[in-house]
Amino acid sequence: MKILILGGQGNLGTQLVKVFAADFETIAWDRADLDVLDFSLLNEKITELAPNLIINTVAYNAVDKCEDKEEFELALKLNAELPAVLAEIALERQITLIHYSTDYVFSGTAEKKEFTEEDTPNPINKYGESKFAGEREILKRAEQGLNFYLIRTSKLFGPKGSSPVAKPSFFDIMSSLAQDKKELTVVNEELSCFTYTLDLALATKRLWELETPFGIYHLVNEGACTWFDGAEALFALKNIEVDIKAVRSENLLRAARRPKFSVLKNLKVKKLRHWQDALKEYISK
Numbered sequence: 001m002k003i004l005i006l007g008g009q010g011n012l013g014t015q016l017v018k019v020f021a022a023d024f025e026t027i028a029w030d031r032a033d034l035d036v037l038d039f040s041l042l043n044e045k046i047t048e049l050a051p052n053l054i055i056n057t058v059a060y061n062a063v064d065k066c067e068d069k070e071e072f073e074l075a076l077k078l079n080a081e082l083p084a085v086l087a088e089i090a091l092e093r094q095i096t097l098i099h100y101s102t103d104y105v106f107s108g109t110a111e112k113k114e115f116t117e118e119d120t121p122n123p124i125n126k127y128g129e130s131k132f133a134g135e136r137e138i139l140k141r142a143e144q145g146l147n148f149y150l151i152r153t154s155k156l157f158g159p160k161g162s163s164p165v166a167k168p169s170f171f172d173i174m175s176s177l178a179q180d181k182k183e184l185t186v187v188n189e190e191l192s193c194f195t196y197t198l199d200l201a202l203a204t205k206r207l208w209e210l211e212t213p214f215g216i217y218h219l220v221n222e223g224a225c226t227w228f229d230g231a232e233a234l235f236a237l238k239n240i241e242v243d244i245k246a247v248r249s250e251n252l253l254r255a256a257r258r259p260k261f262s263v264l265k266n267l268k269v270k271k272l273r274h275w276q277d278a279l280k281e282y283i284s285k
C-alpha cells in the first residue's frame with residue numbers, strides 16, 4: 001500500500017506523514033519536491049509513483065488576502081483547479097483521493113448555526129468561494145466513479161509544520177502575545193470548532209482503514225466555542241495571567257467577512273474528543 005501526501009510539510013501534512021508512515025509506505029511531497037501547479041509534471045510524477053491513496057493538504061489559506069483580485073486567482077488555482085486535476089488523475093487510475101475543505105464554505109447566521117455533511121454551502125468570502133469551487137470539482141468526478149473522502153474541518157491547531165514558512169496556529173500566537181502584553185483583545189464571536197491536527201490525521205487514517213463509504217465527512221474536535229473561549233481556556237490551563245477583552249468581529253479590521261456561526265456537525269463517524277482535552281494534551285507536549 002503506497003500513500004502520497006501533498007503538502008507534507010504543512011501543519012496538517014506533517015501530522016499526516018507521522019501517522020501514516022507508522023503503518024504504510026508513505027511518500028510526502030512539498031514545494032521543494034515540485035510546484036503542484038505544474039499540472040503536467042504532477043501527473044507525470046504521480047503516474048510514475050502509482051500510489052493507492054493521494055492525500056491533498058495543499059491549499060491557499062490566507063483568508064483576508066484572498067479578497068484581493070490577483071490573490072483570488074491564485075486561490076482558485078490551488079483550491080479549485082488542483083483538486084480538479086487530482087480528481088481526474090485519481091479517477092483515471094482508480095486511486096482514492098482525500099481532500100480537505102473548510103467550515104468557511106457555509107454562511108452561518110443566527111437562523112442556522114450548525115451544519116451537517118448534507119447541508120448546501122453558501123460562502124460569504126472569497127476563500128470560502130475558492131474552497132467550495134474545489135468541493136464541486138471533486139463531487140463532479142464522484143458522479144463518474146471517483147473514490148473520495150471530502151473532509152471539512154475548522155480552526156486547526158497543533159505543532160507547526162516542518163516547512164520553514166509554516167504558520168503558528170491560534171493558541172501559539174496567543175501564548176506568545178501573552179508574553180509581552182498585559183491585555184489582549186479577542187473576538188468573542190464566530191462560533192465554530194477547534195481541531196487538533198494530530199486528531200484529524202488519526203481520524204483521516206481511520207476513515208480510510210475502516211473502508212468507510214466514500215463521501216463528505218465533518219471532522220472536528222467536539223464542543224463549539226469562540227476565539228475568546230479558546231484564549232480563556234488556554235490561559236487557564238497554562239496559568240497565565242492576562243486580561244482578555246472580548247470584542248465583536250466588526251471591531252477587528254479584516255478584509256474578509258467570517259461566518260458568525262459555522263459549527264460542523266459530525267453525524268457520520270466516531271466523534272473526535274472534546275477540544276479542551278486535545279488542547280490539554282497539546283500544551284503538555
Ligand SMILES: NC(=O)c1ccc[n+]([C@@H]2O[C@H](COP(=O)([O-])OP(=O)(O)OC[C@H]3O[C@@H](n4cnc5c(N)ncnc54)[C@H](OP(=O)(O)O)[C@@H]3O)[C@@H](O)[C@H]2O)c1
Nearest residue numbers: 007009010011012031035036058059100102153155156163
Ligand atoms: N488552517 C486551518 O485552520 C484550516 C481550517 C479549515 C480547513 N483547512 C484546510 O486544511 C488543509 C490543510 O491546511 P494547513 O493549515 O495544514 O495548510 P498549510 O499549513 O498552509 O499547508 C499547506 C502546504 O502546501 C504547500 N504548498 C502550497 N502551495 C504549494 C505549491 N504550489 N506547490 C507545492 N506545495 C505547496 C505549502 O508549502 P509552503 O510551506 O512552502 O508554503 C504547505 O506546506 C487545507 O485544505 C485547508 O484549506 C485549514
